[in-house]
Amino acid sequence: MKHFFNSVIVASLILMQGCANVPEPSAFGPVPNENQLSVMDMETYAFLHYSLNTYTGEEWGYGNEDPSLFNPSSLDARQWARTCKEAGMKGIIFTAKHHCGFCMWPSEFTEYSVKNSPWKDGQGDVVRELAEACKEEGLRFAVYLSPWDRNHAGYATQEYVDYFRNQLRELLSNYGDMFEVWFDGANGGNGWYGGADETRNIAPGYYGWDKTFALVRELQPGICIWGEHSSGADLRWCGTEAGFIGDPDWSLLKKDEPCTIDMRLHGVEDGDMWITAESDVSIRPGWFYHESEDGDVKDVAKLMDIYYKTVGRNGTLILNFPITPDGLIHPTDSTNGAAFKAMVDKVFSENLAKGAKAKATNVRGNSRKYAASLVLDDDPESYWACDDGTNVASIEIDLVKDVTFNRFMVQEYVKKGQRVKNFELEALVGGTWVRLEDELCEGQNGLTTIGRKRIICFPDVTASKIRFTVVDSKACPLISGIGVYHAPAISKEK
Ligand code: FUL
Numbered sequence: 001m002k003h004f005f006n007s008v009i010v011a012s013l014i015l016m017q018g019c020a021n022v023p024e025p026s027a028f029g030p031v032p033n034e035n036q037l038s039v040m041d042m043e044t045y046a047f048l049h050y051s052l053n054t055y056t057g058e059e060w061g062y063g064n065e066d067p068s069l070f071n072p073s074s075l076d077a078r079q080w081a082r083t084c085k086e087a088g089m090k091g092i093i094f095t096a097k098h099h100c101g102f103c104m105w106p107s108e109f110t111e112y113s114v115k116n117s118p119w120k121d122g123q124g125d126v127v128r129e130l131a132e133a134c135k136e137e138g139l140r141f142a143v144y145l146s147p148w149d150r151n152h153a154g155y156a157t158q159e160y161v162d163y164f165r166n167q168l169r170e171l172l173s174n175y176g177d178m179f180e181v182w183f184d185g186a187n188g189g190n191g192w193y194g195g196a197d198e199t200r201n202i203a204p205g206y207y208g209w210d211k212t213f214a215l216v217r218e219l220q221p222g223i224c225i226w227g228e229h230s231s232g233a234d235l236r237w238c239g240t241e242a243g244f245i246g247d248p249d250w251s252l253l254k255k256d257e258p259c260t261i262d263m264r265l266h267g268v269e270d271g272d273m274w275i276t277a278e279s280d281v282s283i284r285p286g287w288f289y290h291e292s293e294d295g296d297v298k299d300v301a302k303l304m305d306i307y308y309k310t311v312g313r314n315g316t317l318i319l320n321f322p323i324t325p326d327g328l329i330h331p332t333d334s335t336n337g338a339a340f341k342a343m344v345d346k347v348f349s350e351n352l353a354k355g356a357k358a359k360a361t362n363v364r365g366n367s368r369k370y371a372a373s374l375v376l377d378d379d380p381e382s383y384w385a386c387d388d389g390t391n392v393a394s395i396e397i398d399l400v401k402d403v404t405f406n407r408f409m410v411q412e413y414v415k416k417g418q419r420v421k422n423f424e425l426e427a428l429v430g431g432t433w434v435r436l437e438d439e440l441c442e443g444q445n446g447l448t449t450i451g452r453k454r455i456i457c458f459p460d461v462t463a464s465k466i467r468f469t470v471v472d473s474k475a476c477p478l479i480s481g482i483g484v485y486h487a488p489a490i491s492k493e494k
Contacts, residue, residue, distance in 0.1 A: 022365030025385050028417040028475035030252055030274040036234050037415070039179055039224045040276055040452050042090035042140065043311045047280060048080055049287040050126070050323035051098040059286055061100025063150030063192030070102070070117035075327025077126070081133035083329045084321065087337025088344055091140030091179050093318060096127050096171055098144070099186060101151025105175075109166045112151050131175040142180035142223075143171050147207055148187045153194025156202050164207070165215055172219040181216055183209075183227035185237065226278060229253050235278045238315060239264030243281035243306035245315040247441050248448035251276050251418055269421070269449075276452075279310040282320035283333050289322035297332045301490045303340040304347075308440055312409075314418075314451030346488065351376075352405055353466070353484040357398040362386045364476070375482040383413040383480040391473040397466045397482065404486055408436065408456040410468065411481035420450045421472040427463035436461065450479075460486070 032040065053061050055069040084092055097103050103113035105127035115122045127143070134141040145168060154160040172178065190199045209231035216225055224234035236253065238245040239261045246262075252271025253259055267277065283303075284293045298306075303319070310317040321329050321337065353376055360372035363384070370385035372395050386393045408425055412418060425436040425447060438447060438456045447456060466484060470477040 022367040022369060025364065025388070025416055025476060025478055027415070028419055030272060031415055031417050032251070032274045032276065033234070035222055035224045036274060036276055038222075039235065040316060040414075042179070042316065043453075044088055044307070044317045044319060045091040045093065045140070045142075045179075046084040046087070046089040047144070047282075047287075047318050047320035048084075048092055048094050048130070048323055049098070049282075049289075049320055051095055051104065051288070052100055052102045053098065053288040054323060054325055057290060059288055060186075061098065061102065061150065062190075063099075063101050063152075064197075065100060065102065067102065067112065067114075067116040068118055070114060071119050072325065072327030075119070075126070075129070077129035077133040078136065079328055080130065080321070080323065081137040081139055083334045083337060085137045085139055086334070086341060087319065087321075088341030089139065089319065091142060092130065092134055093142040093144050093180060093182055094127065094130050095146075096143040097146050097149070097167070099146045099148045099150055099184075101146075101149040103167070105171070107167055107170055109163055109170070110152070127171065127175055135176065140179040141176065142178045142182065143175075144182040144184065145171060146184050146186075148184070148189075150191030150193065153196065155191070155193050156188070156200040156206070161206070161208055165212060168212065168215060169219065172216060172223075178220055178223050180224045180226060180235070181220075183225070185227075229259055229273070229275055230255060232273070233275060235316075236267075236275045237264055238277040238279045238310075240279070241281055243279060243317075244309035245277045245279050245313040247313055247438070247444065248421075249277055249314045249451065250449060251314060251414070251451055277313075277315035278318060279306075279315055280318040280320065281306060282322065283336065284322060287320055287322065289324045289330070294330065294332060297330075297336050299336055300339040300343050303336065304343055304487075304490065305440070307340070307344060308455050308457055311453060312455030312457075314449070314454060343490070347407060347485050348409075348483070350485070351483040352403050352486065353397050353399060353482060356400065358384075358395055358482075359398075360384060360386075360393060360395045362390045362393045375479050380411075380480055383478045385478045386476040388476055390476050392469075392471060393477060394467055394469040395479070395482070397468070397484075399464055399466065399484075402462050402464050403484070404460055404462045405484045406458055406460045407483075407485040407487050408458075408466070409453065409481070409483035409485065410450055410456075410479065411453050412450045413478040413480040414452050416478055417475070418449060418451045419474045420470050420477050421448070421474065422470075423447050423450065424467075424469045424471055425456060426467040426469070427461050428465035428467070429461060429463045433467065434461070434463075457487075
């Protein structure tokens with residue numbers, strides 16, 4: 001008997017030892033850096049567009065607009081920060097300088113700024129007011145500094161590149177930590193250029209981005225750069241300003257290959273650098289405020305559609321709020337923004353699979369450390385993993401009773417790479433497995449890559465079990481989260 005117990009103990013120790021020895025999966029392909037991960041986790045953040053355009057009705061100022069136009073009666077950066085927070089934004093990117101060249105901070109390198117406006121007798125600094133307001137509201141702060149400057153006399157010469165870098169140094173040194181710097185791609189063309197009033201085109205390589213990016217990283221080591229991928233940007237433009245990212249969306253590009261619009265939309269499956277897709281869209285048709293658009297503010301239904309097609313497609317969303325000539329965010333924009341956050345919270349507050357039973361066709365080394373059930377805990381660091389070489393596997397979630405749902409969310413453990421190429425989703429409806437497709441991907445057959453977060457939308461289905469199957473993956477799948485939700489219908493009434 002004693003001999004039997006000893007054997008059991010020895011066997012248990014061997015089993016436990018075996019689990020402890022299951023090797024951690026290695027990373028596959030490019031992985032995000034810490035800065036990228038922190039921005040990806042923000043999911044939604046705001047743009048605020050505000051400049052002389054706000055007073056001229058333009059979208060792109062020519063560069064000769066009079067600074068005296070800038071004299072808001074009620075500029076309140078705290079109202080901007082509060083409104084953005086109430087809309088669920090985790091940070092704000094501010095147009096410190098748009099294409100017209102007018103600086104919203106008193107730059108020491110130009111006279112074309114708020115210091116020569118009547119606002120606060122030229123003593124004001126919009127960038128500082130917003131940086132402080134963000135801090136108070138617990139939001140992260142960032143700047144948009146347009147490389148194209150239609151005011152500067154030296155634009156298209158080296159003198160301007162030096163000026164641009166000086167401005168960047170000024171902004172990144174004096175306003176606290178920033179999460180992102182945004183270098184818009186609109187470049188060259190006609191403009192005022194200090195009175196030359198002509199067309200200036202720039203040669204490829206003009207901005208010397210490698211050097212500029214090095215400066216940015218030296219000044220703000222925790223920042224993400226939005227811009228030229230070949231110089232090592234962290235975030236890419238997703239190819240549209242309409243509020244959607246492509247499907248599939250790989251967070252990868254090839255560093256030495258030019259990036260086409262198609263690559264911006266979808267990334268590149270066999271890319272050699274990690275670069276998250278960021279989608280920028282305005283809550284109104286324009287980026288800047290125009291009274292004529294007051295009746296055309298995106299409503300909660302449209303904003304949810306955008307959310308599913310951006311955050312739900314492995315990217316991030318920048319939602320723009322224009323500032324009015326008074327210096328405020330318009331009440332309709334605030335109301336719709338808050339309704340958007342309320343709806344996101346409502347849809348995703350209750351994971352209907354919480355507490356359900358999960359079993360998988362393969363678990364790495366049969367170890368509890370990689371168990372199927374880990375997809376249902378709230379720990380983003382735990383994940384279900386398969387054995388190396390097992391790239392096709394299923395997980396079945398037993399909801400125990402019939403549950404009605406219309407959203408499915410799945411997350412890969414991207415710290416070890418984006419791996420899944422295709423997956424299937426099925427629901428057990430009245431004893432029959434039924435395939436679910438994404439109703440937001442019209443005409444597409446099958447569900448593609450996952451990445452940090454993928455949300456699938458479909459009409460209400462009532463089922464007792466769900467089966468998630470990875471049908472093609474670059475390496476053994478690592479799934480950190482699964483959620484099942486029921487989104488209420490959105491009423492069309494305003
Ligand atoms: C564009 C710019 O040209 C627009 O004016 C706006 O700033 C938008 C966010 O990026 O490309």
